[in-house]
Amino acid sequence: xxxxxxxxxxxxxxxxxxxxxxxxxxxxxxxxxxxxxxxxxxxxxxxxxxxxxxxxxxxxxxxxxxxxxxxxxxxxxxxxxxxxxxxxxxxxxxxxxxxxxxxxxxxxxxxxxxxxxxxxxxxxxxxxxxxxxxxxxxxxxxxxxxxxxxxxxxxxxxxxxxxxxxxxxxxxxxxxxxxxxxxxxxxxxxxxxxxxxxxxxxxxxxxxxxxxxxxxxxxxxxxxxxxxxxxxxxxxxxxxxxxxxxxxxxxxxxxxxxxxxxxxxxxxxxxxxxxxxxxxxxxxxxxxxxxxxxxxxxxxxxxxxxxxxxxxxxxxxxxxxxxxxxxxxxxxxx
Amino acid sequence: xxxxxxxxxxxxxxxxxxxxxxxxxxxxxxxxxxxxxxxxxxxxxxxxxxxxxxxxxxxxxxxxxxxxxxxxxxxxxxxxxxxxxxxxxxxxxxxxxxxxxxxxxxxxxxxxxxxxxxxxxxxxxxxxxxxxxxxxxxxxxxxxxxxxxxxxxxxxxxxxxxxxxxxxxxxxxxxxxxxxxxxxxxxxxxxxxxxxxxxxxxxxxxxxxxxxxxxxxxxxxxxxxxxxxxxxxxxxxxxxxxxxxxxxxxxxxxxxxxxxxxxxxxxxxxxxxxxxxxxxxxxxxxxxxxxxxxxxxxxxxxxxxxxxxxxxxxxxxxxxxxxxxxxxxxxxxx
Numbered sequence: 001x002x003x004x005x006x007x008x009x010x011x012x013x014x015x016x017x018x019x020x021x022x023x024x025x026x027x028x029x030x031x032x033x034x035x036x037x038x039x040x041x042x043x044x045x046x047x048x049x050x051x052x053x054x055x056x057x058x059x060x061x062x063x064x065x066x067x068x069x070x071x072x073x074x075x076x077x078x079x080x081x082x083x084x085x086x087x088x089x090x091x092x093x094x095x096x097x098x099x100x101x102x103x104x105x106x107x108x109x110x111x112x113x114x115x116x117x118x119x120x121x122x123x124x125x126x127x128x129x130x131x132x133x134x135x136x137x138x139x140x141x142x143x144x145x146x147x148x149x150x151x152x153x154x155x156x157x158x159x160x161x162x163x164x165x166x167x168x169x170x171x172x173x174x175x176x177x178x179x180x181x182x183x184x185x186x187x188x189x190x191x192x193x194x195x196x197x198x199x200x201x202x203x204x205x206x207x208x209x210x211x212x213x214x215x216x217x218x219x220x221x222x223x224x225x226x227x228x229x230x231x232x233x234x235x236x237x238x239x240x241x242x243x244x245x246x247x248x249x250x251x252x253x254x255x256x257x258x259x260x261x262x263x264x265x266x267x268x269x270x271x272x273x274x275x276x277x278x279x280x281x282x283x284x285x286x287x288x289x290x291x292x293x294x295x296x297x298x299x300x301x302x303x304x305x306x307x308x309x310x311x312x313x314x315x316x317x318x319x320x321x322x323x324x325x326x327x328x329x330x331x332x333x334x
Numbered sequence: 335x336x337x338x339x340x341x342x343x344x345x346x347x348x349x350x351x352x353x354x355x356x357x358x359x360x361x362x363x364x365x366x367x368x369x370x371x372x373x374x375x376x377x378x379x380x381x382x383x384x385x386x387x388x389x390x391x392x393x394x395x396x397x398x399x400x401x402x403x404x405x406x407x408x409x410x411x412x413x414x415x416x417x418x419x420x421x422x423x424x425x426x427x428x429x430x431x432x433x434x435x436x437x438x439x440x441x442x443x444x445x446x447x448x449x450x451x452x453x454x455x456x457x458x459x460x461x462x463x464x465x466x467x468x469x470x471x472x473x474x475x476x477x478x479x480x481x482x483x484x485x486x487x488x489x490x491x492x493x494x495x496x497x498x499x500x501x502x503x504x505x506x507x508x509x510x511x512x513x514x515x516x517x518x519x520x521x522x523x524x525x526x527x528x529x530x531x532x533x534x535x536x537x538x539x540x541x542x543x544x545x546x547x548x549x550x551x552x553x554x555x556x557x558x559x560x561x562x563x564x565x566x567x568x569x570x571x572x573x574x575x576x577x578x579x580x581x582x583x584x585x586x587x588x589x590x591x592x593x594x595x596x597x598x599x600x601x602x603x604x605x606x607x608x609x610x611x612x613x614x615x616x617x618x619x620x621x622x623x624x625x626x627x628x629x630x631x632x633x634x635x636x637x638x639x640x641x642x643x644x645x646x647x648x649x650x651x652x653x654x655x656x657x658x659x660x661x662x663x664x665x666x667x668x
Contacts, residue, residue: 261600264598277610277613
C-alpha cells in the first residue's frame, strides 16, 4: 500500500510503499477513501508537536470501506460497509478526562494518510446517515473536539450567546453548525473579512475582525449582558479581553494555544464574575457516538475547503499553513 | 452609638458617635456583640479595594441580638433572639453569579464595626445551634466563601484529595473543617511551620511549606495521581505549579489574588488535562442557609484567633497584617 510518510530528520513527506497491515484480535482494517488534515499534523510536520516528529504516517481523520476484521467474538460491523474512524484511542472509563493510555490516531500510531489503516474495532463507526464519505472524513477530530467543548464542557443551551473565535478552523466551523442547530445565537471572530461575511450568510448574528482595536467594544455593544460561552483555540494576549466579554457566571472553553500562553488577566476579574475557564481536548467514545447522532438528527454536513490527491499532500499542508481555508482540507486516497 | 469610622483621606480609623439607625420597611436593626475582620476590610483601610476607601464604617461579619424590626407583613425572627448576618446583600435570583445590585456589607453600606447595624431582614439568620455568639461572628463571610468554593463550585466529594493553599486565612480554615467533615483527604500549604504542624494535628494528611523549592515535588510524591481540587486565594507566580499538581479533569477554585496576577501556564497543560479553573466569590442566600445547616449537622465550630475590644481595632488590623493568625480575628463590641 502507498502511504504519505514523514521521514526524519528533514521533516519531508514522501509517498512510500508499505505492507498492508494485518488485523490482530479486536482490530479492523479500513481502506481509506478520504483523509482530512488537522493542525496537529502540521505541527508534527514542523517539529512543534510533543512526542515524535519523524518516521510517521500522519493523519487522524479518515473515512472509507471496512476491509477486514481480526479475531472477534461478535461485531456490529460488516465487511464492505462505509465507515468513519474515531481518532480517540484508549480514552478510558472516565468521562471527565482521558486515561494514561490515551493517544490520538496518527502519532505515534500510523494514521489515515495511507491506503489502508489498522485501528481498534471499537473506533470504527458506520458513516453517519445522509453523509458522503468525503464529508465523513471531515467530521471526526474537529467535530468531536467541538462537540465536547460546546455541550459536555460548555453546556451550551438554546438562546444563549456564543462567541467562536477564529472561525476558519475545522472545530470552529463544525461548532458553528452545531450551535446554530440547537438555536444558540452565534457570534464569530476572524482576521479575514471574507470569513466574517461568509459566516453571517450562514447565520452568524455578527462577526468581529479581531485585528481591529475596537472589536472588543463592538462586541460589548452587541451583547451588553456578555457572552454565555466563548469557544477559543488561540489563547495568547487576547485572553483578558475575552474574559471581559463574558457575562457573570459565563464560561471560556478552549482546546488550543496557537497564539501562545495567556496574557494574565487580573484575578479579581475572573473570581468576581464567577467565570469558568474550561480546558478540553478530543472526546470520549460516548461523545463520538453522540456527535454522529447529532449530525444525523439535524442533517448537518461538514464543510469542505479543498480536496487534494494524496500525491499533492505537501500542497495541502501549504493550504493549511496559509490560514485561508474555511472548513476541512481533504486528501483523496482511494 | 459608637462605631469604628474610617475617615478620609488619611485612612485613619477612629471611634465616633453616630445616631442609632432606624429600620425601614423590610429592615432590621442588630445590636452587634462580635464582629470579625476580613482582608477586604484591610484592603479598604489601605486604599487597595475597588470603590470607596474613606468615610466608611467597615465590617462584613457580625453576630448579636435582634434589636428591632421595620414594617413587615410577617417575619420568622423574634426581637431579642441571637442572630448572625449574611453579608451578601442583593445577590439576586441567579445561583451562578450575583446580580448587578450585589454588595458586600461594610463597603459602601455601614458595616458591623459598630454597636448597631441596619440590614435587610432577609440577611438575618438565627445563630446556628450549638454555636456561641463569638463563633457566630467568625462564620459568615469566610464560611460562605469556602462553602461555595468547595461544594457548589468545586463539587468536593468524600475521599477526594483536596489541597488548600495558605491555611491561615479564615476561608481556608473553615474550608478545612468542612472538607474534613465530609471525609475528604485534606492537604494544606503554608509559609509557616507552626501552621502546618497545627493543621496536621487537626487532621490534615500532610502540609507543604511553599517557600521551599521542592514543595511541588513533595506534593507530587504524596499524591501521585494529582489533586481532585485545589482551593486558592493567592494566584500569582505559583499558579502554573498548582495546575501541574491537579489530576486530569481536576479543578482549581479560587477567590483571591493576594499574590497578584497569574504567571501564565502553557495552555496545552490546561486543555490536555481537561482542567477546570473556577472563579468564585461570596455566595447566594441559599448557600448561606446550607452553610448554617452544614455547621449544625456536623457540630463544627469556627476557629477564633484573638479577640480585641472595639477600641483596639487598629491593633486587630495589625494582627491581620502580620499574617500570624490562624482563624478569625474578632472585635468585642457589646
